Amino acid sequence: MNGSDPRATIERIRDAIRHHDRKYYVEAQPEISDREYDALMRRLVELESAHPEWIAPDSPTQRVGESPVEGLDKVTHALPMLSIDNTYRIEDLEKYGERTARLLPDEEIEWTVEMKIDGVAVALVYEAGDLVRAVTRGDGRVGDDVTHNARTLRDVPLRLLGDAPPSRLEVRGEVYMTNSDLVTLNQLQAEAGEPPFANPRSVVVGSIRLLDPRLCARRKLRFFVHGLGRCEGLRATTYGRFLDEVRAYGLSPTPYARTFRDFSGAVAYCQELIERLHEFDFEVDGLVLKVNRFQQRDRLGATSKSPRWVIAYKFEKFEATTRLDRIHVQVGKSGAITPVAELQPVQLAGTTVSRASLHNADEIIRKDVREGDTVVVEKAGKIIPHIVRVEKHLREPGAPEFAFPAHCPACAARLVKDEQGVYIRCPNESCPAQIKERIRYFATRNAMSIDGLGEKLIDQLVDLGFVRSFADLYRLEADQLAELERMGAKSAASLVAAIDGSRNRGLAPLLNGLSVRHVGARVSRILADHFGTMEKLRAASCDELASIHEIGPTIADSVHSYLQSPRGRDEVDALSEAGVRMESDRGGRSETGPFSGKTVVVTGTLERFTRDRIHALIESQGGRPASSVSSRTDLVIAGENAGSKLAKARELGIPVLDERELEHLLGDGA
Numbered sequence: 001m002n003g004s005d006p007r008a009t010i011e012r013i014r015d016a017i018r019h020h021d022r023k024y025y026v027e028a029q030p031e032i033s034d035r036e037y038d039a040l041m042r043r044l045v046e047l048e049s050a051h052p053e054w055i056a057p058d059s060p061t062q063r064v065g066e067s068p069v070e071g072l073d074k075v076t077h078a079l080p081m082l083s084i085d086n087t088y089r090i091e092d093l094e095k096y097g098e099r100t101a102r103l104l105p106d107e108e109i110e111w112t113v114e115m116k117i118d119g120v121a122v123a124l125v126y127e128a129g130d131l132v133r134a135v136t137r138g139d140g141r142v143g144d145d146v147t148h149n150a151r152t153l154r155d156v157p158l159r160l161l162g163d164a165p166p167s168r169l170e171v172r173g174e175v176y177m178t179n180s181d182l183v184t185l186n187q188l189q190a191e192a193g194e195p196p197f198a199n200p201r202s203v204v205v206g207s208i209r210l211l212d213p214r215l216c217a218r219r220k221l222r223f224f225v226h227g228l229g230r231c232e233g234l235r236a237t238t239y240g241r242f243l244d245e246v247r248a249y250g251l252s253p254t255p256y257a258r259t260f261r262d263f264s265g266a267v268a269y270c271q272e273l274i275e276r277l278h279e280f281d282f283e284v285d286g287l288v289l290k291v292n293r294f295q296q297r298d299r300l301g302a303t304s305k306s307p308r309w310v311i312a313y314k315f316e317k318f319e320a321t322t323r324l325d326r327i328h329v330q331v332g333k334s335g336a337i338t339p340v341a342e343l344q345p346v347q348l349a350g351t352t353v354s355r356a357s358l359h360n361a362d363e364i365i366r367k368d369v370r371e372g373d374t375v376v377v378e379k380a381g382k383i384i385p386h387i388v389r390v391e392k393h394l395r396e397p398g399a400p401e402f403a404f405p406a407h408c409p410a411c412a413a414r415l416v417k418d419e420q421g422v423y424i425r426c427p428n429e430s431c432p433a434q435i436k437e438r439i440r441y442f443a444t445r446n447a448m449s450i451d452g453l454g455e456k457l458i459d460q461l462v463d464l465g466f467v468r469s470f471a472d473l474y475r476l477e478a479d480q481l482a483e484l485e486r487m488g489a490k491s492a493a494s495l496v497a498a499i500d501g502s503r504n505r506g507l508a509p510l511l512n513g514l515s516v517r518h519v520g521a522r523v524s525r526i527l528a529d530h531f532g533t534m535e536k537l538r539a540a541s542c543d544e545l546a547s548i549h550e551i552g553p554t555i556a557d558s559v560h561s562y563l564q565s566p567r568g569r570d571e572v573d574a575l576s577e578a579g580v581r582m583e584s585d586r587g588g589r590s591e592t593g594p595f596s597g598k599t600v601v602v603t604g605t606l607e608r609f610t611r612d613r614i615h616a617l618i619e620s621q622g623g624r625p626a627s628s629v630s631s632r633t634d635l636v637i638a639g640e641n642a643g644s645k646l647a648k649a650r651e652l653g654i655p656v657l658d659e660r661e662l663e664h665l666l667g668d669g670a
Contacts, residue, residue, distance in 0.1 A: 017041065041060065072144040079170075111262070112291075119200070156251075175208050460484050507524075599623070600635045629648045
């Protein structure tokens with residue numbers, strides 16, 4: 001496709017995309033990954049942009065999908081079901097957020113995040129509360145009428161709940177199948193001598209278009225709402241309230257959807273959901289970020305192909321089937337006992353996978369995982385592999401359930417289960433396995449970044465009794481280390497130097513390295529920036545901690561309990577005596593700074609400060625950055641091209657500083 005004739009190249013790419021569209025949408029037999037398909041589309045867009053004279057009306061860039069399958073009535077959507085833009089890189093996701101902010105200057109933009117369910121897109125139309133039509137997405141403008149099959153879905157109400165539903169409600173969503181239902185279906189297939197289904201989506205694609213609804217009903221398909229079409233009488237003015245409204249009508253929105261006041265919070269939640277994929281009984285192939293307010297969506301509009309108010313953050317998913325040979329448990333830094341599946345080695349995403357986390361005892365029970373099972377293993381993005389489901393139709397008769405141990409495998413302490421939690425823990429804080437894991441984490445790059453302190457060396461140091469606490473690391477001597485296995489004078493000297501250098505990492509890395517429950521790199525940075533020193537942090541009450549933005553009562557209680565516990569006091573005191581620096585590089589929040597106790601809004605473009613830096617500066621000088629101007633705003637800092645926020649500040653009589661006046665106010669603190 002790199003020939004010298006660009007017109008011929010364009011035609012070859014168009015033909016390839018048409019072929020793959022048919023294999024994916026019509027035959028449900030994709031031959032390439034989503035990422036390879038997206039790369040083809042991007043290349044075609046680039047070539048057509050360079051040669052607009054060769055853009056044809058039937059080019060894949062000029063339409064959304066492929067023609068609907070034959071055999072069902074065709075229905076034209078009242079509003080097109082457009083596809084959405086997507087990215088696989090967090091950097092591109094953040095650039096999208098910046099572009100959207102520029103399109104709505106000086107406006108607060110709320111974002112809703114929801115999971116992208118891997119199923120079949122369908123629109124349900126209700127008139128006066130009654131289900132009158134269900135239509136597949138098709139090519140985005142014309143789809144197949146599958147009302148007869150939608151009526152068999154148990155979570156699709158035939159009539160909406162409530163006395164006053166909208167006169168017309170069109171919800172759009174995903175028909176899907178759970179992994180557990182697929183396991184059951186494949187067992188029935190095996191009993192009937194029929195071949196098993198490869199994955200949940202293949203069942204949905206084949207079932208939703210069946211002509212006989214009785215066959216579809218046996219498949220136990222389900223439906224999640226994730227959008228809206230043409231509606232009349234809808235009360236909601238934001239997407240979050242729309243989800244609440246349809247939930248009240250008896251429909252099921254995509255679970256775990258949350259709305260955030262800023263884009264950075266939405267992106268952070270995406271990472272959290274990706275790490276929780278193993279918890280969900282349905283297939284997820286990305287996260288979707290949507291502007292929450294409908295009025296802002298209307299102003300953002302759409303291109304010919306995609307709305308500007310939404311983007312999908314996708315990740316590559318790889319699956320493989322293998323045998324689970326054995327389940328063993330390991331002890332984490334917080335004492336959590338994690339079951340691990342030992343697998344027959346299998347190739348997955350270019351690497352050989354021989355282990356997969358089972359996360360906790362409840363997950364073993366929920367998925368009914370047993371030694372000797374044939375399992376489907378998945379890897380999504382950079383997340384560690386996890387078991388999606390068990391192929392129970394291949395299970396040997398009489399395979400015993402896994403018996404979770406009652407005692408710690410490292411120290412023999414009796415295990416306890418978290419109150420109202422899912423984790424089983426070793427309560428012995430002196431457990432050698434916990435000590436090793438805490439030391440390992442303390443040395444990672446996100447914490448104290450100690451090069452040369454590897455896993456096997458830590459095992460030796462703990463087993464020999466040289467290291468029982470963080471502070472013990474700073475007492476190690478080169479001569480002592482040189483005697484250890486696979487060490488020597490040069491390696492020992494390098495390690496001692498690396499440990500010595502870690503004394504000056506600062507408060508945030510130290511807090512992260514202490515392995516306090518619920519405290520990671522982001523929370524550590526927030527606490528370090530707010531308090532500035534360990535001394536001030538230790539003096540803070542639980543209520544004061546909980547009042548900090550993004551901290552809340554759970555994290556506050558964990559931090560306060562650790563710092564006031566005998567172990568926490570001893571560890572921090574010992575590290576201080578070892579010369580570990582316990583101040584923030586950003587200086588902490590000033591109690592007497594010029595912004596002390598004030599709510600400050602920044603608008604427009606500043607020459608000397610990025611938005612992150614000016615917000616950090618406001619916090620360090622005692623203020624609280626805010627994103628919108630209201631009667632509670634104390635001060636506005638206005639740069640070039642300041643818009644509606646500046647006008648509102650003047651209307652309300654709120655003091656305004658330009659950048660020169662800001663620098664004069666801060667003096668040496670700028």
